[in-house]
Amino acid sequence: MHGRRVLSPVLLLGAGTGEATCGILYLAGYLRRSGIEAFVRLYDGDQTEDEVARSLEALVARVRPRLVGISLKWFHHIHRALLLARTLREIDPHIRIVVGGNTASYWWRELHAFDCFDHIVLGDGERPLLALCQGDPSPPNCVTRAPDGTPRRLPLEYVQGATNSEDIYYSHFDDIFLSHQDRHAFSGWVAPGKGCGENCLYCGGARGNQKAAFGRAKPFLRSEESVRRDHQEIAHRAWQFRYDFSGSSAEFLQGTWAGVDLSRHSCMYFLWGVARMELIDALAQTFEHVHMVLDIGCFSEQQRHEQMRRGLLKPCASDQQLLEIIDNCRRHKNLDIEVSGIAGLPFASAATLKEEVRLVERVMSLDCGVGYQRLEAQPGALVTEHPARFDMVTEARTFTEFLDYFERREPGEVTVPMLRFRDKALEAAVQRTSEHVEALEWKHSEAKRRVTINGRTRLRNTAPSTLRFKLGDWLGHHRVPAKVAQEQVTVVRSVDGTGLVCAPSVSPRRFTDPTLDQGEDGQILLTTLAAFERPTTVASAVAQLGAKVKLDPQSAREVIDHLVDGRFLQPA
Known part of the structure; x- marks a missing residue:
């Protein structure tokens, strides 16, 4: 590198427990193909601070990393990202610590105040992280420290799109994992594309924030060849595939599956917007079993249409369209459906709550699952930033408020800050409906799973x-x-x-x-x-x-x- 100090090996971590993010797998493959010895710890089961310290000490002793990258994609991992960075700093003060991801990009100013981070990567991370590893004094998309300690934000020069992301794909799965357990924890997630073109009021990753944090004005599909490489790399190592991008077509996905036998794999597809039967048919014909999640925004059609009319919600199916999709899916015996919606969205009323329950009961009567959760506060989302516009209050809005919330959580607790209605009677009605629907959902799920056995079974x-x-x-x-x-x-x-x-x-x-x-x-x-x-x-x-x-x-x-x-x- 022309006399530059190369930082290798590299260890990449997710900031949360469980499988926090699969983005580090794309990063590790990219670094490996560029000559950097990269490793990942994909699954994190540590609960207490002592467990975190013991795990990181063992990982550092095994890898001897010169640089550790922490992926802070999800906002509810903010406290844990700081815990990981501080612990690493205590273990070895010479390790360069880098943080990136959606949440890191949104809160870069606040994170820069913590001296446990040496660099913050904004937006897409492959080239910036490689530049840091190669000792580039001006790595793109990075926030570094000036000699006086003030933040030095370099231009957002690297923005992935359809024409410059061919070199982003999974590779080196036999090299990057430190245990078979970690590799087997991989969920099979594949990203057909990136970005979002919608401005749903509840989402911190909507179009406006994508543009601000990633420089990406609109979503894009990755090249067919790069997604095919993902499938080729993981098909014989994973039992299922997961997708959650709305822009894919049947034709595109079929091209990415070409030459890969997926007939013994399962598939989970999170579909935003109005589902196209051509895509559903292609999934059912390709995989042994398909679990399709249909996102309809919320279960009240009146509330759903009001959100869309105001430009606050992505295009979603009407109740009639949803029921037609469910009916058409019956021809596929290997496909099951879950309908997903958010409770407690703005413009709720006694009438919309009754609509919610009716549609939930109708969907369950058709043997579909239901995904139903109350509106959570996401940093940067319109309703979180301006709750008063919707006659609501939020349990957290600023960086400090979110951090304080997650610092107070007990180990293993998974709650998040919520948005609630200012009107106490309406809030109580929404909460009662939510608890009622959750009880229906639990009963329905248990009935589907229950197997009655006796000695003769x-x-x-x-x-x-x-x-x-x-x-x-x-x-x-x-x-x-x-x-x-x-x-x-x-x-x-x-x-x-x-x-x-x-x-x-x-x-x-x-x-x-x-x-x-x-x-x-x-x-x-x-x-x-x-x-x-x-x-x-x-x-x-x-x-x-x-x-x-x-x-x-x-x-x-x-x-x-x-x-x-x-x-x-x-x-x-």
Whole structure:
């Protein structure tokens, strides 16, 4: 790099628990193809600050990163991003710490006040991050520190679009993960395009903020070839694919699937706007199973049309259009539908609340799922910035208010600041309706999943995947002591993605990890699954478990019920 100091290896983290963002996978592949040794930690299960510190110490010791990138896409990860950065600074003050993503781009001025961040990447991150790794003194899209400590914002020169994003695609999945567990946590998310052309009043990622933070005036589809490369890279490593971009067509997606066999994969598609049957047909004909989420904005047609009339909501289906789509989808036996909407949007009334309940009940009667949640406060969203315009109040609006909210949350708590109506009677009615719909949703979901069994019921092990790994390879050698690293674990996946990781030879007295079923517990689960390799009655399996692992009949039934609930065992 002409005498510049190259920062490699690089470690990329998501700021939240679970699978916080798949964007770091695109970044890692891009860096690898440019000669930078990049690694990711995709899944983060840490809850307490002590757990965070232990995990980061182990990761830093394993990777020895010169630069750590933290992806702060979602606003509810703001506190955790700061916790990660501060902890990394304590572990090794020489590591360069970079933060980027939608939320980092929106709140860059506030984040710059924290000395745990060396650089903030605004907008699209591939070229800016590579420039930082290569020692470029003027990396595009970056906020750096001037000698006096003041922010130095460099121009937003790198804005991805249809003609300059061909080099963005998944690659190096065999190199970037530090454990098989982390790679198996990948949800299969693929981005057919980027950006948004709508200005929904509740969304912090709407058109106006996209333009301000990313410099992107309108959404775009990525090149067909680059999306095809995504599919080629992950098809034999993932059991499902997820999409959530509205601009895709059947023709475009079929081109990206060319030459890739997806007939044994599942698909989850989050569809904004009015669904086109050509796209739904193509998904159902390509994948073994499809879960289609139809976003209709809200369940009250009157409220929905009022939002659209005012330019505050993306185009959404009418009730009649929605019901026609559901009816047309019945020809696909491998497709199920969830209808999604937000409760508590502006212009609610007693009449709109009744409309909501009627449509929810109608959708459920057609055996569709329902996704229903109250309006949350998102930074930069119109209704969050100006709640008084809609006769509402917000539980957080500024950076400090959001940060204070998330700092007060207990470990494992997942609440977010909400928007509520100033009129107390209306707010109470909206909340009652929300609780009523959530109860209906829970009852409907439980009824769909419930399998009634007795001693004569014949069940079969329907788990589509059973794999075996050494414990060190599964959890990562940075997390496992050498004395148990060679022990075998068995990883079982159910038809809907639920996982079991059984380590019967690893006693909790030697080593323990909360993601494992260890010792006797692991052996019981594997023995139960084995009992149903062929269709077997529950009574016969209970007898086998009594003989093989000394389980009493009641305990054996509880284990069988547990595996039925997880859809590892299903009626033969």
